[in-house]
Structures are given as C-alpha cells and as structure tokens.
Amino acid sequence: MAPNKKTLPPCSPIHVGDCEVTIESSNFTYESDSNGLSIKVSRKAKINIAVKRVGSGNLIKNNEMGLSECGGEGKDQSDMSRGDEYSFALLNPKDADNHSTSLLQEVLKLYKKELPAMRFAANTGKESMFLERCISNGKYCTLIFKCKASEGLEEVLAAMTYQIVPADTQYAEIPTAAVSSTYQQK
Known part of the structure; x- marks a missing residue:
C-alpha cells in the first residue's frame, strides 16, 4: 500500500x-x-x-x-527536524558583502571536496583556477541551499553555479553544481 x-x-x-x-x-x-x-x-x-x-x-x-x-546518509530525521532553518540564497560576486563572500568561500570548499577532479585542467594534470574563477569573477551567479542550526552556525548543503544564456533563449549554462556528501542519497 x-x-x-x-x-x-x-x-x-x-x-x-x-x-x-x-x-x-x-x-x-x-x-x-x-x-x-x-x-x-x-x-x-x-x-x-x-x-x-x-x-x-x-x-x-x-x-x-x-x-x-533532504536528509542524507548519516543524518536521521530527528537531526533534520530539530529546529534548523533551511534557506536558499542567490549570490552574485559583483554584489557580495562580507557574509556573501564567506558563503562563496564555503561553496568553493564544497566544490573542491565533492568535485576533486575539477581542480585540474583536462589532459594536462596541472592545477586549474577554474572553480575559483567560476564563483568569483562575476560572470556566474551561485544558488546555494543552506542550513542554519539553532546554535547559529550556517552550513552550505548544496550549490549550483550558473549563468542565464542570452535573453532570447530559455537556457542556463551550469558549469558546476554539488551536494554535500552527507546529504546525498546513494
């Protein structure tokens, strides 16, 4: 049933x-x-x-x-419903204040942890600044899903960096997106 x-x-x-x-x-x-x-x-x-x-x-x-x-591996339902607040934030590095800048740094840490291969250029093996440029140069916006615990701590659970392709189309370019491994369902 x-x-x-x-x-x-x-x-x-x-x-x-x-x-x-x-x-x-x-x-x-x-x-x-x-x-x-x-x-x-x-x-x-x-x-x-x-x-x-x-x-x-x-x-x-x-x-x-x-x-x-939303609760992934390692999180039971009681952890997810103890009064935490979940919210979305749309961040543009061109308009970033101190709080937004720190959230973008958390996104960079998330991307580096969850997407380790993207730290290196294709076919060369050399370390690349691609992830840093994506979130900090102003070409892309980043949509984050975050949790604010009752203790006041914020954690970025997921992020998607994108840009809207010119207005005459209905598409977005998404160079990178990631969900924290503790919240992924496998």
Whole structure:
C-alpha cells in the first residue's frame, strides 16, 4: 500500500521577475525585494518555481524541491527536524558583502571536496583556477541551499553555479553544481 501524502495548502504566489514562486509549508518566512527573494523554511516544505514565457502568462517550467527528503546518509530525521532553518540564497560576486563572500568561500570548499577532479585542467594534470574563477569573477551567479542550526552556525548543503544564456533563449549554462556528501542519497 502506498504511503499517504499530505498536501499542505500553498501560499499566494510570490512574483520575482518572470518567475512565480509558491511555497507549501506550515511554517515559513520570506523576504522579497528588488534584488531577489529569500525563503526560510523549517521541517517539511515544498517550493515550486515556475518561469513564465516572455509576453504571455503561460508557465513553461515547474521545478520542485521536497525538503522533507533532504536528509542524507548519516543524518536521521530527528537531526533534520530539530529546529534548523533551511534557506536558499542567490549570490552574485559583483554584489557580495562580507557574509556573501564567506558563503562563496564555503561553496568553493564544497566544490573542491565533492568535485576533486575539477581542480585540474583536462589532459594536462596541472592545477586549474577554474572553480575559483567560476564563483568569483562575476560572470556566474551561485544558488546555494543552506542550513542554519539553532546554535547559529550556517552550513552550505548544496550549490549550483550558473549563468542565464542570452535573453532570447530559455537556457542556463551550469558549469558546476554539488551536494554535500552527507546529504546525498546513494
């Protein structure tokens, strides 16, 4: 018999540029301004991001992330629900303050740990600055998924570095992305 899924009522959609964000959770907060959207959730949540077609109201893409499935190897459900706050942050090195810069350094550590082969140039074996350039030169933005423990410590759980390909296309270039090994499900 399949497990029952409880669907939580979504909040009113939050509009950010050409995106519509809905959050299904019993406990969440968000802040929206002209530079972006910050969402903080605890426990079980579902975040839907839909991109509208330019010039129409039709939604063309729907991505979902179920945070209740976030616990990876080495983390039991009680660890994941002890009051930690999970949030996304979109970082652009051109606009980085001290906190954003330290988060980008955490992303670099995550990439070096989880993607060790990317530290070396292809076919030469020489050490490369590719990862450092990706996150620090301003060409790419980095979307991070982080956890803030009740003790106040922040941990980057996953990151994706990307750039939107010119506006007439609907694609993004993603040179690198990683999830911390303790949160990967194998």
